[in-house]
Amino acid sequence: MKKIDILKKLRSSRLRPTKQRVEIAKFLFEREKTFHFTVESLNKLLIKKLASKIALATIYNTVHAFKTAGHLSEVEVRGNKTYFDTNVSNHHHFYDSENAELIDIDANDIVIQKIPKAPNGKKIKNVEVFINLKN
Amino acid sequence: MKKIDILKKLRSSRLRPTKQRVEIAKFLFEREKTFHFTVESLNKLLIKKLASKIALATIYNTVHAFKTAGHLSEVEVRGNKTYFDTNVSNHHHFYDSENAELIDIDANDIVIQKIPKAPNGKKIKNVEVFINLKN
DNA sequence: TTTTCACTTTAGAATAATTATAAACTAGAA
DNA sequence: TTCTAGTTTATAATTATTCTAAAGTGAAAA
Structure with missing residues (x-):
C-alpha cells in the first residue's frame, strides 16, 4: 500500500x-x-x-x-489483552497458545453444514470459528 | 447435585x-x-x-x-472480563452483546463439513464456534 | 499567507480486572 | 489434641486500558 x-x-x-x-x-x-x-x-x-x-x-x-x-x-482471544487484525474480511483463526500467536483461516476453508437458529427474536450477526492448537 | x-x-x-x-x-x-x-x-x-x-x-x-x-x-468473549461456564463438555456459544449474555449451543447442533489442517507440526486441540447475535 | 479552531497528541492520573503478599486461620493426618 | 500444609483474607501491587486537560497541528477561511 x-x-x-x-x-x-x-x-x-x-x-x-x-x-x-x-x-x-x-x-x-x-x-x-x-x-x-x-x-x-x-x-x-x-x-x-x-x-x-x-x-x-x-x-x-x-x-x-x-x-x-x-x-x-x-x-476474541481468551485472556487479558485485546488482539487486532489487519484482515477485516470475514475469516477465522487458529490460535497457538504456546506462542500466543493467531493465524488466519480463509472463510472458504471452513464450511459449516449445520447451524442452530438464533434464539428469541435475535438474528445471527456473524459466526467465528476459533481453532485452538496444541503440539 | x-x-x-x-x-x-x-x-x-x-x-x-x-x-x-x-x-x-x-x-x-x-x-x-x-x-x-x-x-x-x-x-x-x-x-x-x-x-x-x-x-x-x-x-x-x-x-x-x-x-x-x-x-x-x-x-472467550471479546472484552475486558473473563467469562466462566459450568458446562465443561465440548460445546459452542451464542453471544448476545446487547445483554452481555452467553447461550450454550450443544456440540451436536453444529456440524462442520470442512476444516483446514493444522499448520506446521501442530495439532488441533479443539474447535470453538462463537455466534454473535444482533436484533 | 496568516489566522483560527476543531481535531489530535501527549504525559500522567484514574479506573478496572486480576494477581501477589503475608499474616491469620483451619482441615485433616498423626 | 497437636501440628502442618493448605486456605482465606485484607490489602497492596500489577496490568491493560481509558480519562483529563494542556499543548500542538491540519486545513479551511480570511
Whole structure:
C-alpha cells in the first residue's frame, strides 16, 4: 500500500492524516500478509522502527479509530489483552497458545453444514470459528 | 447435585472442602441448567445469597481452582472480563452483546463439513464456534 | 499567507480486572 | 489434641486500558 493510498484511506474515514496516524498506518497496512497484534506488541515494534516515539495513548486512540473506520478488526482471544487484525474480511483463526500467536483461516476453508437458529427474536450477526492448537 | 456429591467433587480434585469452596460449589453446581458468569457477577450473587461474605480474592482463587480441576470452563468473549461456564463438555456459544449474555449451543447442533489442517507440526486441540447475535 | 479552531497528541492520573503478599486461620493426618 | 500444609483474607501491587486537560497541528477561511 502506497503512501498516497494511506492518505486516501485516512481521509476517506474522516481521520486527519497526522504524522502519527500515517506512521502507524504505514506500519500496519504496508504489508503483504495480514498482521495480528496487541497494543503492547504494536508499541514495542513502533519503538524499534521509528526514531521518535508515539505516546501509548495515541496508539490506543489510533487503533480504535482504525477499528471504528473498519480498517482493523478485533479478535476474541481468551485472556487479558485485546488482539487486532489487519484482515477485516470475514475469516477465522487458529490460535497457538504456546506462542500466543493467531493465524488466519480463509472463510472458504471452513464450511459449516449445520447451524442452530438464533434464539428469541435475535438474528445471527456473524459466526467465528476459533481453532485452538496444541503440539 | 447433592452436598455429598459436592464434597466428592472437591475431594476428587484434591481441593479441601472448606466452607467457602463448598458454598461456591453449591451455588455453581446445584443447578439444572448451565451457568455463565464473571467473577464480578458471581461475587454479587454470592453476597445476595450468603449471610457471611467471601473475600473477592477467594472467589478468584476458587474459580481458578475449579477451572484447573476441570469443573468450569473459560469462555472467550471479546472484552475486558473473563467469562466462566459450568458446562465443561465440548460445546459452542451464542453471544448476545446487547445483554452481555452467553447461550450454550450443544456440540451436536453444529456440524462442520470442512476444516483446514493444522499448520506446521501442530495439532488441533479443539474447535470453538462463537455466534454473535444482533436484533 | 496568516489566522483560527476543531481535531489530535501527549504525559500522567484514574479506573478496572486480576494477581501477589503475608499474616491469620483451619482441615485433616498423626 | 497437636501440628502442618493448605486456605482465606485484607490489602497492596500489577496490568491493560481509558480519562483529563494542556499543548500542538491540519486545513479551511480570511
